[in-house]
Amino acid sequence: MDLDLLERTLGGRGEPAFRANQVWEWIARGARSYEEMTNLPVALRDELAAAVPLSSLRLEREAHARDGTAKALFATHDGRPLEGVLMRYRDGRRSVCLSSQSGCPLTCTFCATGRMKFGRNLTTSEILDQALHFRRGEAIDHVVFMGMGEPMLNLDAVLAACARLPDLGVSARRTAISTVGWVPGIERLTTEGPPVRLALSLHAPEDALRSELMPVNERYPLYEVLAACRRWSEARRGPVFVEYLMLDGVNDRYEQAVALARVLGSEGAFKVNLIPYNPTEAGFSGSSRVAIDAFRAVLAERGVTATVRLTRGREIDAACGQLAAREGELAQI
Ligand code: SAH
Numbered sequence: 001m002d003l004d005l006l007e008r009t010l011g012g013r014g015e016p017a018f019r020a021n022q023v024w025e026w027i028a029r030g031a032r033s034y035e036e037m038t039n040l041p042v043a044l045r046d047e048l049a050a051a052v053p054l055s056s057l058r059l060e061r062e063a064h065a066r067d068g069t070a071k072a073l074f075a076t077h078d079g080r081p082l083e084g085v086l087m088r089y090r091d092g093r094r095s096v097c098l099s100s101q102s103g104c105p106l107t108c109t110f111c112a113t114g115r116m117k118f119g120r121n122l123t124t125s126e127i128l129d130q131a132l133h134f135r136r137g138e139a140i141d142h143v144v145f146m147g148m149g150e151p152m153l154n155l156d157a158v159l160a161a162c163a164r165l166p167d168l169g170v171s172a173r174r175t176a177i178s179t180v181g182w183v184p185g186i187e188r189l190t191t192e193g194p195p196v197r198l199a200l201s202l203h204a205p206e207d208a209l210r211s212e213l214m215p216v217n218e219r220y221p222l223y224e225v226l227a228a229c230r231r232w233s234e235a236r237r238g239p240v241f242v243e244y245l246m247l248d249g250v251n252d253r254y255e256q257a258v259a260l261a262r263v264l265g266s267e268g269a270f271k272v273n274l275i276p277y278n279p280t281e282a283g284f285s286g287s288s289r290v291a292i293d294a295f296r297a298v299l300a301e302r303g304v305t306a307t308v309r310l311t312r313g314r315e316i317d318a319a320c321g322q323l324a325a326r327e328g329e330l331a332q333i
Contacts, residue, residue, distance in 0.1 A: 001027050001132070002056040002125045009051045015044070023048070028167035030135045057082075057129045069313030071323075072133055076102065076126055080119040082148055083323040084130030086140070087312045095142035096170075098130050099323065100158050101149025106180055108201075108214045110245060112280040112322050113148045121154040127161040128168075135168050142174045146199070148323045151177045152185025162196055172196050178243065180216045181225035190232045198232055199241040199273075200225065204251050205259035213251075226263060233269040242272045243309075246287035246295065257298035266303030275309045278322050 003024070010019045019040070026037045033054070034045040057074040060081075064070050068088035075081055080102035087095045102119030104111075130147075134140055143165055145151040151158045162175055178199035179185055189198060202222075204210035210217040217225075229240040242264065246252050264270040274296055277286030287295070292308055299306040317323075 055129045056125045063316040065313040065316045086134040094140045097147045099147030100151040100154045104149045110282050124157045124160040143170045144176045146178045152179045152182035183220045183228045186228040190235045201243045203245050239271045242270050245275045246292050248285040248287045252287040252291050257295045261302035261304045272306035
């Protein structure tokens with residue numbers, strides 16, 4: 001819901017200040033219509049129904065994978081595409097992956113979003129509306145900012161959205177912001193200290209390869225990024241989750257595992273998530289399961305905790321780094 005429009009509409013009608021909050025509480029709990037909001041006067045409900053749409057996003061398409069993953073393609077009012085994903089796990093966990101931008105201005109070579117045109121930053125309401133879309137179907141308990149875009153380039157809106165997520169049932173401890181290593185953003189999280197988790201997309205243990213895969217590394221090189229993450233970890237008293245894509249023949253060799261263990265250290269500031277690569281049109285292939293397990297073992301021997309991420313929603317291109325609305329889909333908007 002466009003929360004600014006809601007406040008303007010209520011203000012224009014001379015409604016008391018608590019009304020906006022009443023509406024938000026209904027919305028956050030998954031209300032599907034104004035009719036459900038029984039503590040609002042009927043006339044007000046009718047007026048809001050005409051003036052303030054329940055979502056600031058239009059749902060264009062939704063795809064469902066057999067493993068329970070759902071991917072929604074949305075459009076903003078000005079026709080910008082974005083995607084959000086709901087992952088359902090067997091233990092009952094419901095995790096939503098949110099986009100912070102339509103497209104992405106960074107150009108990581110392996111990432112589908114990095115190859116589409118950058119649109120713009122999403123507003124707080126547009127970020128929340130992705131989660132609310134899924135919340136209207138079922139309870140959710142985790143949020144990761146691992147959809148389209150770089151959250152640190154839109155941090156005001158992302159943090160404002162994070163502040164409201166507990167109303168949807170997602171605590172700050174169950175909210176994770178993922179970054180390419182945008183140092184000013186990491187520093188801001190360190191000093192401001194919202195208790196959200198931090199994930200770092202690293203993907204290479206040294207600068208030359210990292211710059212090739214992620215041009216942003218030229219601006220914020222590896223050691224600067226890792227130093228900023230260490231400061232975050234000390235201040236927030238928790239590990240930074242390192243995402244490391246496993247790319248066949250590119251970053252999955254024994255020496256690279258040794259180098260990764262060395263740069264991360266074994267003091268527990270970092271936990272590694274090895275990510276099986278989801279094929280895109282970028283021309284990389286994912287490492288084999290055997291190579292991933294061997295890489296993990298090298299890290300473990302050196303005191304670095306690593307897990308292998310489950311791949312979800314592969315057949316609907318819903319897995320991380322595949323969120324890129326296609327031309328054909330845009331044509332419908
Ligand atoms: N810009 C932020 C937020 C996006 S997170 C960031 O990069 O951290 C998306 C995650 O998916 C990142 O770790 C990204 O590196 C990873 N990713 C990108 N393309 C992928 C692919 N094809 N398969 C698996 N993971 C991918």
